[in-house]
Amino acid sequence: MCRRKATNPRSYAFYFLLCECLGFVIAVSNLFFTNAFLGGNFFSFGPSSIKYLSQHAADPENPLNEIFPKVAKCTWYKYGASGSIQKFDSMCVLPLNIVNEKTYIFLWMMYVLTATVCGVVLLFHLILFFVPNVRNTYLVYLTRDQTTKSHLVHVLPEGNYGDWFLMYHFRKNMAYYKQWVAKVRRALDEKKKG
Template identity: 35%
Template structure:
C-alpha cells in the first residue's frame, strides 16, 4: 500500500510561505491527492485482481477477457429495475438477450484511471495560474520574517524595508488581489463543471448517485434496488462473434465479472459527497469574498482580527488608507510572519501614514 500512495506523498508537504487559504488548498491539495490516489488504486491489480473475467464456452478465457474489455460489456436496464438479487435472478440486468430489450453498454471502466488523473489536473490549474501570476511576490515580501529566530537588527532592517515598500506602492496591489479572486472563481466553476463532467462520463447517473444510495439505505431490504449495481454492475454480458468452419458467424453470449467495479462504486460515492461539499464551501467562500470586496468595514474587522496585538486605532488607520489589494497583501503577510513582528509592522505603517517616522 505504501508503494501505491508513496508517489503522492510529495503533495502533502507544506509551503514555506502561505499564498492562499484553506478552501483554496481543499481544491489543489486535498482533492488532487484524493483523485491521484484513486487513480492509482484502480490500476493496482494486486488489490482487485484482473479488471475483467469472462466465462464462455468455446472461446479461450484470455481471448474473451481481452475482447470484452476492448468492445465493452452490457446489461439490460429494464430487467434491473424490476428484479432484486436473490429473488428472480442472481444478477440484476443479466439475462438472455431478447428482441426488444433495451441494452446499456458499459465502456467507462477502461477510462476510469485516466479520467481521475485528468480531473486531478483540472483541479490543479487554478493553483498553477495563481502561482504563475503571484510569481513569488509574497516570499519576497516576507524576507525571512517567518523564521522563528532572527537577529533583532536584521528584523528591524527588513521591517523597515516592508514599511518603505508599502509607503511607495500604496494602491498598487489591486491587480494582485483580483488575480487571486479570479482563481477562487475558477475553483468554484471547476468543481461544478466536474460534477457534470462525471455525470456525462457515467451516462447521466452521477448527479443523483449519492442521493440514491442514501435513499436505498432507508428502504426495506426486500424492496431495495442497489443504485451502485445499476451504475457499476459487477456481472455483465458480452457477445462474441465467432466464425465457424463454413464461414458462418456464430453469436456466443458470455458472462463477465467486473471486480474493478467493487472499487469504482465506492470511489464515486465518496466523490459525489466530496464534490457537493466542496461546491457548497466554495460557493460560501465566494459570498464571503464578495462581502469583503464590497465592504470596507468588513476588511477593517478582518485586519483587526489578524493584527490582534496592535492598537485598535492604528489598525483602523491602516485599513482606511488601504485599498482592497493593499489589504489583501497585508492579510497574507499576517499569515506568514511572526505576530509580534506583524504588530510592529502595522504600528510603523500607521505612523508613516500619519507623517511620522517609525521608531
C-alpha cells in the same frame, strides 16, 4: 540591465480572487462533466447510493446497478468441433463495476464537498472585497494587541482592498507586524499634516 516593474497590491488581490473564482468553477465543472460522462445520472447517483448503502435490506432495485451493472448478457464466439465459429449467449459477471461504483460514490462526495467549501470561501472573500467595513472589522478582530488595533482602525480606511489584502497576509507572516503597522500610521499622519 533589466528592471522589474513594481506591482500594485490591487493586482495581487485581484489575481488571488480570480484564482479562487477559477477554483470554484473547476469544482462545479467536475460535477457537470462527470454527470455528462455517466449519462446524466451522477447527480442522483450519490444521494440514492448513500441512501441504499445505509439500509440493511437487500433491495432488488439497487440504484447502484442502474449505472454500474454487475451482470450483463454477453455473446461468446468459440470454435466448434468442425472448426467453424459458433455463437453462444451467456451471462457475464462484471467485477470491475463493483470497484467503479464505490469509486464514483467517493468522487460524488468529494466533488460536492469541494464545491461547497470553495463556494463558501469564495462568498466570504467576495463579501470582503465588496464591503470595506466588514474586511476592516475582520482584520481588527483578528489582531490581538490593543495598540495595533487602534493603529489599524486609523490606517485601514485609507487603503483599498489590495492594501487590506497585503496587510492581512503580513499579519500572518511578518515577525514585526506591530512595529510595521505603527510606522505606517506615523507615515500616514505625517502625510496628512504635510
